[in-house]
Ligand SMILES: Nc1ncnc2c1ncn2[C@@H]1O[C@H](COP(=O)(O)OP(=O)(O)O)[C@@H](O)[C@H]1O
């Protein structure tokens with residue numbers, strides 16, 4: 001296959017006696033949607049924290065385009081094009097919708113407070129350009145968010161908050177976007193809109209891949225090219241959802257959760 005966008009090799013971390021992520025390997029190709037599923041506490045969010053540099057792995061490696069990024073600090077990994085959203089919303093509620101998108105550009109633009117003070121006119125131009133681009137990103141996701149871009153983010157309902165977080169991730173010009181349970185708190189209609197948003201973003205950004213932790217099995221059945229199943233920190237299966245959901249070890253992992261067999 002072509003060079004993977006992201007590769008994990010033997011990735012692991014323990015917290016005291018608990019092995020939260022255990023020897024995980026996988027490759028993500030470019031232009032690909034992969035979902036990660038698994039029971040609560042399986043280690044899915046911890047895996048994201050390892051990929052994005054929030055935790056340093058105890059073992060193993062993270063490669064982006066074949067380049068070792070293991071243990072780099074989060075801002076450097078972000079600057080290399082790995083954007084993410086968190087399980088709980090992390091918007092700046094009092095800032096405008098537009099400002100929340102512009103914050104996503106921070107990791108890649110050169111404007112610093114110092115340069116803004118030294119060359120205010122140039123910094124101003126750069127800010128204007130950022131605002132224009134952020135507006136365009138918002139508009140590509142939702143005409144309504146664009147129209148309301150000067151309103152505070154805190155007033156948005158759940159589905160628009162997720163959309164805004166995706167807009168902020170896009171502002172990084174990412175090659176990979178990690179979404180942690182994006183459909184949580186959404187009804188069926190919002191979830192369908194979310195899938196359409198992700199598909200549209202894929203079409204408009206060639207090469208971009210998504211890695212999505214998800215518990216909504218309708219989304220997992222419909223959206224991804226590939227599904228990875230995590231249980232007790234280990235990867236226990238990978239493949240098409242229609243196939244992996246039938247595997248006894250996957251059924252076993254979900255015993256008592258009823259999620260997979262009801263999909
Ligand atoms: N910073 C931490 N310190 C100690 N234990 C943690 C920490 N982060 C996660 N864990 C534990 O690691 C396990 C996996 O958690 P998590 O990755 O959040 O699971 P998931 O996202 O799959 O529900 C859980 O048992 C959790 O309590």
Ligand SMILES: [Mg+2]
Nearest residue numbers: 044045046087
């Ligand atoms: Mg989680």
